[in-house]
Amino acid sequence: MDMLEQKHVSLLEEAERRGQPGLGNMRLCFEVLSLASAIDRSCAVRLAEHNLSEGKFVLLFLLRDLPEGLAPHELAERAGVTRATITGLLDGLERDGYLARHHDAKDRRKISVRLSVKGQTLADQLFDEHSRWIASLFAALDAQERALLGGLLQRVWRTLDNPAADSDVKETGITP
Template identity: 40%
Template sequence: MLQLRDLPSKAVLDKFSARYPEADVSAVSSFLHLLRVASDLSLALDACLSQHGLLQGRWWVLILLMREENGISLPSVLAEKAGVSRATMTGLIDGLERDGLVERIFDRDDRRRVSIRLTAAGQEKLDQVMPDYYTRLRQCMAAVNEEERVLLGGILGKLNAGISAFDVPGSMRTGT
């Protein structure tokens, strides 16, 4: 993914808005800053997880399984919760199974029906990763007090509601 390392100045944004009157300079500036921070956070999370031999996709699958009462879920449910295609989820599960972190459980009556279970090794991996993750997350968020966190959550909720402005008919996100 291309990441904009050099955010435009107000003067540059003003120049763009002179050419494109639809541009709201403060909205563009805030949006680009948010994208920038989100990209940096994702890279930082990748770096943290890589120290534990994981990538985000595989880590999220383990987290999703750990959230289940019995550590078991269907691949289609995992794909839906992770926001990925079933094919992508199959690839993630294949790698996790190869590493012994999850296992496939085949239905006795219909071997086409399969569930995925977090193994003891998968839980051990999470038990190694999560303390480091939570420590880093706490440090990252230390400068943001509780009131600001609530405010941030509200703002992010409003932004999430506005994402549909980017939807294109026929795209994967809209499903049309």
């Protein structure tokens, strides 16, 4: 079974046709990208059963243990999205009855976003369910394999942080 998405297969075929070096490294990169895409798709399907996107789910779990809520700009910062994006996500969650915006009694310009009972219930259920699913993705690996994979992925991350190292990577994948 080829784990690669068709676009990656096509790119590899073209690179091979052109005699590009590092085909093994390219294939490995595309395998990682394909796995990440497959995980994202599976996550989206699981969340869609609850009429949620990943962005909405993130907001539910950010608010889960905060009965006093958070201001929209704080939610945007913690979720890593723009203020414009947060508005759309909050509108959808509010429309579905998962949260409400509350104005400060002393300063009506201040808004706090809080989960409703329905939102809290869903957040509790989904957080546990989603955590178990994520943990299950690598359950076939033992502790040593997970540590090895984690270390290897960190080495690739360091290559991204140091673009000059890109030119030093050999077909073996070992950086100097």
